[in-house]
Amino acid sequence: MRGYESAKQLKTYIDDDSVENIAVIGAGYIGIEAVEAMVEAGKHVTVLDLLPRVLGAYLDADFRNFKPADIESLGGHVLNNTKVTGIDADKQVLTLNGDTKAQFAYDKLILSVGVTPARLALPGSENAPQKGDIMTKEKVAIIGASHGGHEAALELLTQSDNFEVTIFEAGDFVSFMSCGMTLYLTGRVPEAEA
Structure with a gap:
């Protein structure tokens, strides 16, 4: 269908x-x-x-x-x-x-067994994820939301799409997802899996 x-x-x-x-x-x-x-x-x-x-x-x-x-x-x-x-x-x-x-x-x-989307013949489209691909990103945590912390996060994000950046700082939670990063202003670093 x-x-x-x-x-x-x-x-x-x-x-x-x-x-x-x-x-x-x-x-x-x-x-x-x-x-x-x-x-x-x-x-x-x-x-x-x-x-x-x-x-x-x-x-x-x-x-x-x-x-x-x-x-x-x-x-x-x-x-x-x-x-x-x-x-x-x-x-x-x-x-x-x-x-x-x-x-x-x-x-x-x-x-009703599903469909596979058409692939466009555009340069670089061969690198697009295929169904079943497991996409991984390098997870980077930056402690401290000072100017240097933001600069480091933005540098990582502009170098590659392969980074997931989280910044931790004391205070309230604010999201900078439009820049590709999350900023936690929580007063303590939440436990993270290694």
């Missing part, structure tokens, strides 16, 4: 009384929105997802997450830990987990 045209197509599913069983592949934000819209229209909807949790690609396991019961309370069904390994559009059947005996029939199929 992507954009206005996809939304118009979904509307045809809602308006078509012959469409009863809808399969949604992908339990991310858009997939869950599709499930909700179809259930509200009186359709029988099942969402299938490779991950063990609904919204699992977006929320950590310890974070309050959608549960299958949340979707089932709306009238939908959830098949987590389910890999769709085949789609037979002519027969309107999904093959699940590589097992030809484990099949799932549908009237209409909604693919």
